[in-house]
Amino acid sequence: MLATIVQKFGGTSVGDVTKIKRAAEKVKAAMEAGNKVVTVVSAMGKSTDALVGLAQDISEHPDKREMDMLLSTGEQVTMSLMVMALKEIGIDAVSFTGWQAGIKTEPIHQNARIMGIETDRVQSALDENKAVIVAGFQGMTESGEITTLGRGGSDTTAVALAAALKAESCSIFTDVTGVYTCDPRTAKKARQLHSISYDEMLELANLGAGVLHPRAVEFAKNYNVPLIVRSSMVDKEGTIVEEEASMEQNLAVRGLAFEGAVTKITIEHLPNNFNTMSNVFSALAESGIDVDIIIQQMTGKNEMNISFSIHTHELTEALSILEKNKEELGYEHIRHEDNLAKVSIVGSGMVSNPGVAANMFTVLSEQEVSIKMVSTSEIKVSVVIPEVDMVKSVEALHTAFDLDVREEAKVTS
Amino acid sequence: MLATIVQKFGGTSVGDVTKIKRAAEKVKAAMEAGNKVVTVVSAMGKSTDALVGLAQDISEHPDKREMDMLLSTGEQVTMSLMVMALKEIGIDAVSFTGWQAGIKTEPIHQNARIMGIETDRVQSALDENKAVIVAGFQGMTESGEITTLGRGGSDTTAVALAAALKAESCSIFTDVTGVYTCDPRTAKKARQLHSISYDEMLELANLGAGVLHPRAVEFAKNYNVPLIVRSSMVDKEGTIVEEEASMEQNLAVRGLAFEGAVTKITIEHLPNNFNTMSNVFSALAESGIDVDIIIQQMTGKNEMNISFSIHTHELTEALSILEKNKEELGYEHIRHEDNLAKVSIVGSGMVSNPGVAANMFTVLSEQEVSIKMVSTSEIKVSVVIPEVDMVKSVEALHTAFDLDVREEAKVTS
Structure with a gap:
């Protein structure tokens, strides 16, 4: 039996057609390496900002339910383009919105938590050897309302799917090569870590390090899903987040x-x-x-x-x-x-x-x-x-x- | 009991934030005139073209299922912005995607026909005196696949909803003031008709007059829904499409x-x-x-x-x-x-x-x-x-x- 892996591409990694094609090549490579692959995508680059801009031109405090309706279109655009890109390179693929992928959330708009995932539809597409592309950041309530998971929610979608599908790992492709001791855009001397524990990552995520969404790390910890943070641009080993961080350095402060x-x-x-x-x-x-x-x-x-x-x-x-x-x-x-x-x-x-x-x-x-x-x-x-x-x-x-x-x-x- | 009316705003009538606000004012006016109002919206102006452009940058013949996924986001954007605009002017409103509005279609992508509408969700929002905004052009199959209705499908959504809700009439707001003897952009001497029969309109629609989608006219004829074609820009009487066209002119050729x-x-x-x-x-x-x-x-x-x-x-x-x-x-x-x-x-x-x-x-x-x-x-x-x-x-x-x-x-x- 093939192993199932989940990977997630953030907004900068699918920011334009060229980047979407590059991400599709990574999906293809993962499948050719003998995996069943579920890919979670964010909205393209600045498209969310553009939608927020439209809403703000209309209302200073736009309705939260309607913001979810509005913003959830962003990932839907990416996922369909990603499938098209995969089909162009000979990979059969299918996309699912949050609700189609069975992602059930609590009835809170703009910041909902995932309550469970009904994986039937994703699983049967995997069984048909299709690459499955899922819209990140979104889900549906019991009563059929579209919700979004709040900032960085696509990470949570990816990890939750990995947990529900009992995936081997969950790779988060992003615009950095891994987890650093500090944000390298600010701290010029920041160093990339080979590994880090869930708890340390959780504190860093919660504290705004921005590489991973804290809920995603919590989910990964609770379901013991190894998380790999890596670059979508550079082919380079990333940082693994897992239960026991390797003893590479016995520092009081890791990040x-x-x-x-x-x-x-x-x-x-x-x-x-x-x-x-x-x-x-x-x-x-x-x-x-x-x-x-x-x-x-x-x-x-x-x-x-x-x-x-x-x-x-x-x-x-x-x-x-x-x-x-x-x-x-x-x-x-x-x-x-x-x-x-x-x-x-x-x-x-x-x-x-x-x-x-x-x-x-x-x-x-x-x-x-x-x-x-x-x-x-x-x-x-x-x-x-x-x-x-x-x-x-x-x-x-x-x-x-x-x-x-x-x-x-x-x-x- | 208040009468229910359906109105539809096409892409040019919701082409930017200003036009969406203007359309919202028309919804408000219709509600204040004592109606329950369901409004069907198209994608904003050229947004569909932009999405098609993205798809074509990726694939010469993009997958049809994924095109539906992609294009159906267009109306979803408009509908949420329309609700925000209504709330800004004190009207309680709620938006529904095609699947949320219960629009069931046959399992054909890019050109599906509506098989039926489960109106519960729309009806209960109307019962709560909300303005209901529905994404045109889209529906869902039995198996939960998103479909689109093909060119001009938002008209069909509007008429089908009017039929299912037993609405008094269905107004199609567009960028022309009514049905003309010929496309006035080409035939400078074209004249606006006060009324026209379903059959005549059906031939004109089928023949590419472009004002109304043929399926919409067929639906209207079958369920005897009076259709009113009118301008979203100018406050002017439109053209009514109904069973018996008035005998205003006994011409062999009406259009x-x-x-x-x-x-x-x-x-x-x-x-x-x-x-x-x-x-x-x-x-x-x-x-x-x-x-x-x-x-x-x-x-x-x-x-x-x-x-x-x-x-x-x-x-x-x-x-x-x-x-x-x-x-x-x-x-x-x-x-x-x-x-x-x-x-x-x-x-x-x-x-x-x-x-x-x-x-x-x-x-x-x-x-x-x-x-x-x-x-x-x-x-x-x-x-x-x-x-x-x-x-x-x-x-x-x-x-x-x-x-x-x-x-x-x-x-x-």
């Missing part, structure tokens, strides 16, 4: 992530009730607002402040939800501070290396960077700082934690 | 249609068997080749020639099918002649006016136009002529059959 466009919101003088935290964050969660770091601070016997960070683009909605619930929540007023960034260090070696957080703060203080918020876990430390200081902080931390590329390992791409 | 890009194929020296005709045209029909005029001519005791006309864009496929079946069909060789056009005169008065065809031939002979094929029905006469003579023939016939606009009725648009 560094950062993201801009962070806003800190502070709700002042809230009553100190048992349900205060729950009320605040349930209200936000119901609207799908993605809250990151949360800090609670007592300001009196029966009063507290809550601060939390969100993506700046969700600020308007977050404020309007809090405003609407002002009476119920019982707070006095809200402040917010934007133009912030989050910088994080990640590594599973951290747990056995005390003082890593302290080192981080020292490096930042030497750079005269003011720290607005801190959050820690077993394998990461995150700080929220002014966005203007983001790049210099990243570079200083990358060097301080010994992540800079070594001469002998220098990437020549 | 004139024409189309270019016609090719005549002649199969020479076929055996004169009972099943010869059936074999030839079944083979073509199975591949969805649209054969128009057919002429059979005996060339010997047991031999015949068959000539037929098709759209020039189907020539390659038609020839390859005939070539593939050469042995079975038993013919000697095939000739074809392109750069032809078809010109037709239509009118239900024709049946009681002998000599109409003869008049037509006389007019053409005065213009020194050579006639390649002739076809007649009770209410029309069609001729195939060189494409280069098309416009002058149309103009001469329009004048000869007294169709030219009269001074007092001149359209001021």
Whole structure:
């Protein structure tokens, strides 16, 4: 029996007809190497931006259901072109939208999670030795509504399909050659990793490293699907994400992530009730607002402040939800501070290396960077700082934690 | 109980964001006039051409199933933008793709016919007083494959929905103000008709007048749905297509249609068997080749020639099918002649006016136009002529059959 593999091509890897043809050649090669191949595709390059632009010309806050209707066309265009490209090079192929591929999601628009996959249709196409091309990023609810999975959701589609089909691996073809210690576009000395554990990758993904969607990594971890991050342009070994990262380096910090466009919101003088935290964050969660770091601070016997960070683009909605619930929540007023960034260090070696957080703060203080918020876990430390200081902080931390590329390992791409 | 009406906006009527907003205003007006409104939309202006262009960059003969996947995204984009535009002006609305609207088609790609409509989902949205926006041109087969209805299929979607919902009428908003005696872009003296019968419209639609899709007219006739053709730009009375055209004018010829890009194929020296005709045209029909005029001519005791006309864009496929079946069909060789056009005169008065065809031939002979094929029905006469003579023939016939606009009725648009 042939092994089934899943591969995913992101927007830049299918950005034009030439790139779609190149991706088709990779699918062909994978089939000729003796695999059954399921390929998940994103929308072509900037096509999603073009659709979003149309919507914004009509409405400042376009309806979420209709945004899903609109944006889900992007992958549908790519998948049909990909099949045409495969047929041109002699490979029988068939495309499926999210709903045709049996991808069932929860009934939430723009940020739905996959609840399950009915693989019958994909499986029977594989049984007929067809290359199967699936539209990433989208699914359908029980009641037949089209949903999308939110940013980077095509990765999740790919991993979920790999899990459901019990695939041997899931390759994520992208515009970088693998996972780096830090985003190489910013940190010039960033080094590519041969392997990384799910947990480390999860922290890096969650922290905005941007190579993989965090849900995709979580899915891969839960179903133990080996993930391979590799370049769609260069034929080069990628980075494998799997349970046990190889012991290539016993570093406390394996990688560094950062993201801009962070806003800190502070709700002042809230009553100190048992349900205060729950009320605040349930209200936000119901609207799908993605809250990151949360800090609670007592300001009196029966009063507290809550601060939390969100993506700046969700600020308007977050404020309007809090405003609407002002009476119920019982707070006095809200402040917010934007133009912030989050910088994080990640590594599973951290747990056995005390003082890593302290080192981080020292490096930042030497750079005269003011720290607005801190959050820690077993394998990461995150700080929220002014966005203007983001790049210099990243570079200083990358060097301080010994992540800079070594001469002998220098990437020549 | 409120009346249900269906309206359809073609590609030029939703060609950009401004036009979509204008169409939304028309939907709002129809609802405020006390109707439940279902609106069928086409793909935005040239967006279908752009998608076809992408496909052709990849494949000379793109897979038909995948073309349906590709092209059906066009209406999905329009419908979601239309809902956003409606919500902006305070109208609650919801969009449905073809499959969500319950439009069931036969399992033929690129040219499927509607087999039935399950209206539950549309009806319950109407019951909630929502404006319902449906993607035209598309449907789904029993087995969950996306199909498209072929050229002008959005008209068919609109009429079929009107029939299924027992709507009071179906308005087709387009870039002309109504049905004319002839295409006013070519025949400068063309006159707008106040009304026209289904049969006359059917002949005109079939003959390439282009205002309405023939299947849409057929559907409207079969289910007795009054069709109104009107402008999306100008607020002006349109043309109503209904069972009994008003007796405004007792003309033998009510309209004139024409189309270019016609090719005549002649199969020479076929055996004169009972099943010869059936074999030839079944083979073509199975591949969805649209054969128009057919002429059979005996060339010997047991031999015949068959000539037929098709759209020039189907020539390659038609020839390859005939070539593939050469042995079975038993013919000697095939000739074809392109750069032809078809010109037709239509009118239900024709049946009681002998000599109409003869008049037509006389007019053409005065213009020194050579006639390649002739076809007649009770209410029309069609001729195939060189494409280069098309416009002058149309103009001469329009004048000869007294169709030219009269001074007092001149359209001021």
